[in-house]
Amino acid sequence: MLAYLIRRLWQMIPTLIGVVLLVFVLFHFFGGDPAEILGGLNATAEQIAAIRQQLKLDEPWYVQLWIFIKQIATFDWGRSWATNEAVSNLFATRLPATLTVMIPILLLDTMLAIPIALGVAYVRGSLTDRSLMVVTTVALSISFLVYIIVGQYLFGFQFGWFPVQGWSDSTWTNLTTYVPLPVMLAVLVGVSPQTRLYRSFFLDELGHDYVRTARAKGLTERTVLFKHVLRNAMIPILTNVGLALPSIFVGSFLIEVFFSIPGLGREVLLAVNRSDYPVIQATTVYLAVLTMFINLATDILYKVVDPRVVLK
16 A cells, blocks of 8 residues: 555656646746736836846746746745735635535535435336436536525525625634535535436446345345445445545635635635736646545545455
8 A cells, every 4th residue: 555655646746747837838928927917007117127026027937937846845825916915824714714615515415415326226217216317407407506596595585594695713603604505505506416427326236246146145125235236336436526526626616706705716716807826826736736636545545445446
């Protein structure tokens, strides 16, 4: 296991280098001039030149690349061009709010989709199965924005069950007061595709010979489903969860905007609108690193779920 971890970490280096070079090239050669953006329309040539010197944009490209690499290695991205707040402090203060929303969505999506999918796969072709597939298809056909608008109107304004906007310094208050509505709406959207996908995984396993053999040996249906079918289907399920994590992280950005949650996503969207390059670059690189480590963790979990898996 240790040798596998070392090898995988070593293999991440070329990927990370490629991401860093791609981000640098896109922002350095294809993005707008940061000095002109910061200076505004009324800035003089002298003011723009001073800004370029302050940001070290007058240095050769290889010097700027080295500065960019040092920022990544030291986690020091300087300050936001729009708010003058340290980018490291921005991540440290906004990320907890994003995780407070993102983690419940991931857990509920997985914990609800797996038993529902296992149940409808067992009664395949029944009225329950067909009805649930129709419901999930309809749910997939509706935009998430519709869920947000209708959910805020019904549960926030009409029934008054949840506040539509707000946040506090208490994690418990956030989880019990401000998070339930956006998480509930996100789960309503996310559980539908997960259920359909996991159902296909379970149906594939139920058609294998080992299931018929287990039933022929007299094992109970509960044992067949939970000890054999579920265990073997966990490999593709873990793969899907690993792939869904970055998208859930990005998807939480939209939730933060509509529910006024002071998370990282709202700051990133504001940074895009303001052309705040340090914040955008840091988010892009860190999201790439997060994706690589999620893939590594998923591969390790394969071995935990099924000891027969050999990590090479």
